[in-house]
Amino acid sequence: MRQGGGIATLTPEMLLGPLNDVEQKYAPARLFVAGPMEIPLPSPRVSIVGSRKASKNGLEAAKEIAKFLVRKKTIIVSGLAEGIDTAAHTSAISNGGRTIAVIATPLDKSYPAGNAGLQEKIMREHLVISQFEIGKRVFKQNFIFRNRTMALISNATVIVEAKDDSGSLHQGWEALRLGRSLFIWRDVLDDPSVKVPQDMLNYGAIRLDELEEILPSLPQNESFLEIAQ
Amino acid sequence: MILPQLEFGSLLTYCSQKNSTSQEVIHSKSIMLALKNGRFIGQPPVEMPQWIARSVKHDISTLPFSSFFQDDTILVPMPKSAPMQKGTLWVPERIASNLLNQGLGEKVVPMLERVIAVPKSAWSTPQDRPLPQQHYDSMIVQKALADPRRILLIDDIVTRGSTFLGGASRIRDVYPNCEVRAFAGMRAITYESDFVKEYHPVKGEITYRQMVGDTIRFP
Numbered sequence: 001m002r003q004g005g006g007i008a009t010l011t012p013e014m015l016l017g018p019l020n021d022v023e024q025k026y027a028p029a030r031l032f033v034a035g036p037m038e039i040p041l042p043s044p045r046v047s048i049v050g051s052r053k054a055s056k057n058g059l060e061a062a063k064e065i066a067k068f069l070v071r072k073k074t075i076i077v078s079g080l081a082e083g084i085d086t087a088a089h090t091s092a093i094s095n096g097g098r099t100i101a102v103i104a105t106p107l108d109k110s111y112p113a114g115n116a117g118l119q120e121k122i123m124r125e126h127l128v129i130s131q132f133e134i135g136k137r138v139f140k141q142n143f144i145f146r147n148r149t150m151a152l153i154s155n156a157t158v159i160v161e162a163k164d165d166s167g168s169l170h171q172g173w174e175a176l177r178l179g180r181s182l183f184i185w186r187d188v189l190d191d192p193s194v195k196v197p198q199d200m201l202n203y204g205a206i207r208l209d210e211l212e213e214i215l216p217s218l219p220q221n222e223s224f225l226e227i228a229q
Numbered sequence: 230m231i232l233p234q235l236e237f238g239s240l241l242t243y244c245s246q247k248n249s250t251s252q253e254v255i256h257s258k259s260i261m262l263a264l265k266n267g268r269f270i271g272q273p274p275v276e277m278p279q280w281i282a283r284s285v286k287h288d289i290s291t292l293p294f295s296s297f298f299q300d301d302t303i304l305v306p307m308p309k310s311a312p313m314q315k316g317t318l319w320v321p322e323r324i325a326s327n328l329l330n331q332g333l334g335e336k337v338v339p340m341l342e343r344v345i346a347v348p349k350s351a352w353s354t355p356q357d358r359p360l361p362q363q364h365y366d367s368m369i370v371q372k373a374l375a376d377p378r379r380i381l382l383i384d385d386i387v388t389r390g391s392t393f394l395g396g397a398s399r400i401r402d403v404y405p406n407c408e409v410r411a412f413a414g415m416r417a418i419t420y421e422s423d424f425v426k427e428y429h430p431v432k433g434e435i436t437y438r439q440m441v442g443d444t445i446r447f448p
Contacts, residue, residue: 018274020267022318155262179266179318202346204311219262220255225270227241227260229284229428 007034007107007134015041015129016153017222023178026148028131034107035127037098044218045100047077047154047175049147049168050084050161050185058161061185062087065158068211070097074218077102077154079146080119080128082112084160084168089118093126100127102153104146106134129153147171156181156217158208162188164196176203181217183208231361231398235409235435237446238294239387239416240281242431244424257427264385264414267318278320278385281414282327284428289333293432297410303377304334307384307396308368310359311346324414325383334381340371341382341396350388358388360442364395370403379408387413390435390446411435416446 012027076092078085080101092099110116151174175182182205243257264277306321325337345367347359393411
């Protein structure tokens with residue numbers, strides 16, 4: 001069905017395998033997906049997220065982090081917003097990697113509208129996921145729900161640039177709740193005007209100085225693990 | 230005061246050697262991450278904490294640490310490396326609850342609480358890993374019991390054993406006559422050459438080296 005460019009409706013379990021009760025708490029009942037990527041999703045998957053109005057340094061960092069992870073055969077997950085998200089997706093694609101966009105609109109809409117072309121390309125060659133049914137209105141809360149879903153889909157999350165009111169911080173808190181690794185890029189923590197990411201360090205977030213530090217969080221295989229006794 | 234020694238048992242082993250291309254080592258790391266993330270293994274899929282508890286119950290008569298599980302043993306999950314928000318995945322608590330569901334131990338009492346974050350061992354170089362004293366200083370004991378005879382600390386992974394030793398020392402401050410031991414679902418070994426297989430139950434000791442303030446775990 002998806003090979004013909006159509007949309008499939010899946011449960012989170014079909015996409016990710018069985019979920020524990022902490023993961024189930026905010027998992028949407030169903031997800032609408034478009035794109036040729038295999039299901040269940042291959043791993044590892046890392047979210048790269050951050051500000052829409054990103055600085056030049058933030059955009060460069062997002063590109064470099066995505067490029068590094070692509071070299072480590074990691075799928076780049078982001079939210080198709082402008083700024084850091086767009087830099088992460090486009091770097092993944094231009095470096096020959098794979099990417100998943102988790103969007104806050106139904107699959108037939110794009111936000112921002114300027115990313116419609118990128119969304120179409122990801123639908124055609126990678127994977128776009130939405131928990132919002134076609135035809136439904138887009139509410140502000142969609143973005144919070146989407147960020148939780150993105151945390152669920154990802155083995156780890158990297159916040160590249162953020163202010164204290166950034167939506168990506170919702171994803172950070174959710175990653176911590178799920179017990180997943182949350183990395184905060186050093187420049188965010190070195191910015192004295194930003195307080196919330198500093199608080200996150202007190203709840204288990206990890207300061208990211210060297211990109212190699214992400215790798216121990218990433219499973220090479222999540223499917224059909226067995227232990228011989 | 231940090232205890233000089235602590236007995237521990239563990240069920241599984243993984244090898245933490247970086248850049249290993251051994252499929253066994255890579256698989257053992259995937260199992261470790263499945264445990265840390267409360268994920269599932271096997272067909273039909275079973276949550277890792279439940280798998281650990283079932284395996285302990287199934288093999289209890291032959292496990293080297295079977296004596297750790299007595300009818301009056303209080304199971305105490307180890308806190309994470311940082312304070313937790315309500316509702317956060319807490320794998321040691323899940324292992325402890327599943328052990329209790331299998332009839333192992335008397336009850337689960339989460340009496341140790343982390344009040345200050347310490348660096349995560351997995352993201353620290355060996356020389357930067359928190360020492361037993363840092364763990365001790367970052368935890369408090371909620372005195373929830375009158376006079377327990379036996380406490381078994383429960384964790385997902387044991388590396389050098391500093392977390393266990395810091396927590397055990399805290400508990401012995403409050404309950405000086407209590408027997409304290411430790412159980413981890415998995416132990417880390419550094420070198421591929423020492424790795425035998427994932428299912429490798431062992432009983433051993435964590436020893437405090439007072440001169441340098443760190444620990445040695447054997448095996």
